[in-house]
Amino acid sequence: MGYEDGACRALDVLVVGAHPDDAEIGMGATIAxxxxxxxxxxxxxxxxxALSTNGDVHTRMREAAEAAARLGVHVRENLDLPDRGLDAQxxxxxxxxxxxxxxxxxxxxxAPVARDRHPDHVACAQLVAHAVFDAALMRIETGHAPWTVARHYAYFMHELGTPTVLCDVSDVYEKKSHALRAYAxxxxxSFRGAVATRLNEGFVERIAHRDAWLGASIRCAYAEGFVLHTPLVLQTL
Ligand SMILES: [Zn+2]
Structure with a gap:
């Protein structure tokens, strides 16, 4: 389903990633x-x-659709901007x-946190920050009314910073593993013709270790961490 069909309702949560699989790595269990x-x-x-060492674009799109289905996602879009060419300017x-x-x-x-070893994740973080700001500006015309995002979170990819929010995802963690396995x-x-990379040498297990370590800090089995970029509005402390 696309957003041009005019039949869609608003989303509660939009997760932006530089590449198909980023959303699942960073916060797949929270999505579930x-x-x-x-x-x-x-x-x-x-x-x-398109520049991934393993898998072609067609395969990546099919895997992304399957992973989204496994997480119960309502819609998945791809902007088809250039891999290694993202530019917030x-x-x-x-x-x-x-x-x-x-x-x-x-x-x-x-969106991804702005500190990461992969430059596309950094560029994506900057791109989202600009877009969240510009989306609210009345005089930027795109054919849709301006929109103010209430909360803007960053999720972790390859680097682990200090989270300001932890989400207990123990009960649904298997759904994240299941979604990640869609990206064979x-x-x-053992994927056909695969070249050894840091992603296919225990990466999914390392992500699970990371999420278990975050979970241990709040005495649960698994947690995903976020940095909240917008003020948290409370009526009391
Ligand atoms: Zn990525």
Whole structure:
């Protein structure tokens, strides 16, 4: 389902990733938790990861669709911006994401943290920050009404920073593992013709260790960590 069909309702949560599989690595279990709670969650991948060592674009798209189905995601879009060419200073790149935010009107937007070994994850973080800001500006016209995002979270990819929010995902953690296994071209060393990379040499297990370590800090089996970029509005401490 696309956002141009005019029949879609607003999303509760929009998760943006640089590549198909980023959303699952960073917060796949939280997505599963949200959809199990009846929330409408969408994923927007901004590139098709055309430069990945393993798997071609067609395979990546098929895997992404399967992973989204396993997590109960309502919609998954791909902006097809250039892999290793994301640029937050490029107005067309920012406008493409502004269009998605305004079309789906999410209360919450999630994106990678801006500190990561992969430059595309950093660029994606910057792109989302610009788009969240611009989406609210009345005089930027994209064919949709301006939209103000209530909460903007960052999720962790290859680096682990200090989370300001932890989500207990113990009850749904298997759904994250199941979704990640949909990306056989990336994480399965026995995938046809696969070249050994850091992704298919125990990466999924390391992500589970990371999430277990975060969980241990709040005495649960698994947690995913976030940094909240917008003020948390409370009526009391
Ligand atoms: Zn990525």
């Amino acid at each position: 938790l949200l959809t199990a709670q009846g929330k409408r969650v969408g994923i927007c991948d901004v590139t098709k990861a 490029n107005t067309e790149h920012v406008r493409a994401l502004v269009h998605v935010i305004r079309a789906w009107r999410p209360q919450v937007v999630c 071209s990336q994480f399965d060393a």
